[in-house]
Amino acid sequence: MHELPVAQSILDITLRHAGQHNARRVRTIYVVIGQLSSIIDDSVQFYWDMIAEGTLAEGAKLEFRRLPAVLQCQACGEKYTPLPGELACPKCESMQVKVISGEEFYLEAIDIEN
Amino acid sequence: MNQRIPVVEKILNANDRLAAENRRLLDEHGVFAINLMASPGAGKTSLIEQTVPRLAAELRLAVVDGDIATSLDADRAAAAGAIAVQINTGGDCHLDAVMLQQALAQLDLRAVDLLIVENVGNLVCPASFALGTHLSVLVASVPEGDDKPYKYPGMYRGVEALVINKIDLLPYVPFRMDYFRQGVELLNPGLRTFPLSCRTGEGLEAWLDWLRGETRRRQGEHR
Numbered sequence A: 001m002h003e004l005p006v007a008q009s010i011l012d013i014t015l016r017h018a019g020q021h022n023a024r025r026v027r028t029i030y031v032v033i034g035q036l037s038s039i040i041d042d043s044v045q046f047y048w049d050m051i052a053e054g055t056l057a058e059g060a061k062l063e064f065r066r067l068p069a070v071l072q073c074q075a076c077g078e079k080y081t082p083l084p085g086e087l088a089c090p091k092c093e094s095m096q097v098k099v100i101s102g103e104e105f106y107l108e109a110i111d112i113e114n
Numbered sequence B: 001m002n003q004r005i006p007v008v009e010k011i012l013n014a015n016d017r018l019a020a021e022n023r024r025l026l027d028e029h030g031v032f033a034i035n036l037m038a039s040p041g042a043g044k045t046s047l048i049e050q051t052v053p054r055l056a057a058e059l060r061l062a063v064v065d066g067d068i069a070t071s072l073d074a075d076r077a078a079a080a081g082a083i084a085v086q087i088n089t090g091g092d093c094h095l096d097a098v099m100l101q102q103a104l105a106q107l108d109l110r111a112v113d114l115l116i117v118e119n120v121g122n123l124v125c126p127a128s129f130a131l132g133t134h135l136s137v138l139v140a141s142v143p144e145g146d147d148k149p150y151k152y153p154g155m156y157r158g159v160e161a162l163v164i165n166k167i168d169l170l171p172y173v174p175f176r177m178d179y180f181r182q183g184v185e186l187l188n189p190g191l192r193t194f195p196l197s198c199r200t201g202e203g204l205e206a207w208l209d210w211l212r213g214e215t216r217r218r219q220g221e222h223r
């Protein structure tokens, strides 16, 4: 739903780093998204193709790496990845859980030609 | 030559950068700002109407009202005694940092201690758009039902305080407070919660005390 500003940010970061390394072209961009992070879908690539046109990153492919959520039960200490639609601890059913990871959203690397 | 360059940089959108600018502007002028979010009709404007006259003697208040098309809410805030600025989003379902920036330009920030921003009624999109305010407050209300934390986790996770409005209706509508609070605790452990009624005034004092305290504390930090 709000993918355009996200695509714009990815482009800004990419072009900055590509420039620092005197890239002629950017081939691939690796993005990491936690399972609990905002829902980003294929429409990012669509916006991407639109806004990257005419830049070093034109035609670059976006590779998304999804990280599973990891929760930790505050009652028994169990660490687990929740099933879709479930959050409670699978071992003791406690609802007192803490998010350990799954909220990541960052650019990890870019492949360039120079 | 082909080369892989490690980057590891958080993806921040233009909105987040503008939000940071808004924050700087607010801090520079010693303004403490909160972002009130809720579903339509939960009682955001009612809470503002109850809050403004009760704090007016000690704090200089301003209200920025986000609304799709009308200025009804800003008129209510102004009638309650606040300096009020209306933002019409023209169809957008949330405020964003650009809209707040435009509203801030219409205020004399030196003459404001506490700024309350009423976001557009919506439990989804406002959570993804930082404004630059210091704290986000969610106004839930009893007739919405006790399952809302489970259905809108993004909103419940992203706030620093929760008002549970319309507790005067608890005798009349099915609302399992335990179940509701369990969901809240799951998503946002230890979240500060203010059950209250804008209708009867019950519970308002705790909310006002907190708001007063937060405003004074933040202002102290930036003086």
Ligand SMILES: Nc1nc2c(ncn2[C@@H]2O[C@H](COP(=O)(O)OP(=O)(O)OP(=O)(O)O)[C@@H](O)[C@H]2O)c(=O)[nH]1
Residues within 6 Å of the ligand: B038, B039, B040, B041, B042, B043, B044, B045, B046, B047, B073, B120, B121, B165, B166, B167, B168, B169, B196, B197, B198, B199, B200
């Ligand atoms: N019974 C009861 N009704 C309330 C209470 N607070 C607000 N209301 C009523 O709820 C309705 C909506 O209140 P508003 O304050 O306009 O809600 P809002 O969240 O600002 O709504 P939008 O800006 O349209 O999203 C009004 O009819 C209020 O009178 C309360 O504590 N108890």
Ligand SMILES: [Mg+2]
Residues within 6 Å of the ligand: B044, B045, B046, B073, B118
């Ligand atoms: Mg309103």
Ligand SMILES: [Zn+2]
Residues within 6 Å of the ligand: A073, A074, A075, A076, A077, A078, A089, A090, A091, A092, A093, A094
């Ligand atoms: Zn457990």
